[in-house]
Amino acid sequence: MGPDSTPAEILKETCTIAMIGASPDPSKPSYGVMEYLMAQGYKVIPVRPGDGEILGMPIVNSLQEIGEPIHMVDVFRKSEAAPEVARQAVAVGATSLWLQPGCVSDEAHDIATQAGLAFAEDICTRQVHRDEGVGAIGPSLLP
Numbered sequence: 001m002g003p004d005s006t007p008a009e010i011l012k013e014t015c016t017i018a019m020i021g022a023s024p025d026p027s028k029p030s031y032g033v034m035e036y037l038m039a040q041g042y043k044v045i046p047v048r049p050g051d052g053e054i055l056g057m058p059i060v061n062s063l064q065e066i067g068e069p070i071h072m073v074d075v076f077r078k079s080e081a082a083p084e085v086a087r088q089a090v091a092v093g094a095t096s097l098w099l100q101p102g103c104v105s106d107e108a109h110d111i112a113t114q115a116g117l118a119f120a121e122d123i124c125t126r127q128v129h130r131d132e133g134v135g136a137i138g139p140s141l142l143p
Helices: 007-012 029-039 079-091 106-114 125-131
Strands: 016-020 043-047 072-075 096-099 118-120
Touching (some): 007 118, 016 029, 029 043, 072 079, 079 106, 106 118
Parallel strands (some): 072 096, 096 118
16 A cells, blocks of 8 residues: 555555544544444544543544554544644554545645555545445454
8 A cells, every 4th residue: 555545445455544533423424434434344443532432442532542553544624634643644654544525635645645655535435435345344454
């Protein structure tokens, strides 16, 4: 996986997703996307301020608190936050950065791709997964 990977290729090569801006509110898009991705076999770690759980997964406050390899950093934040999230994704060794619909950042793109990360923006992981027929993650990707 690298800067030239398509969104479908990113999803096919992902197992663990850190979801920035995950919400415990079922009416929020991040909740529904997290629920869907988990049902497809992905491990999704909610990243947001605070404590507690979302869909049975413990909330962590930052990417740096995740003590395992992160394949994708999936961003449900405003565009202004994307460059800093990109820097953090690079720092923790993530392999891809995905900005959800409405989140667009040339700076985040440059930070991520110059560090070798695959990159997708202004597109929904759930929608790509459904439309591209990615399917559940394969056993070769499970830890």
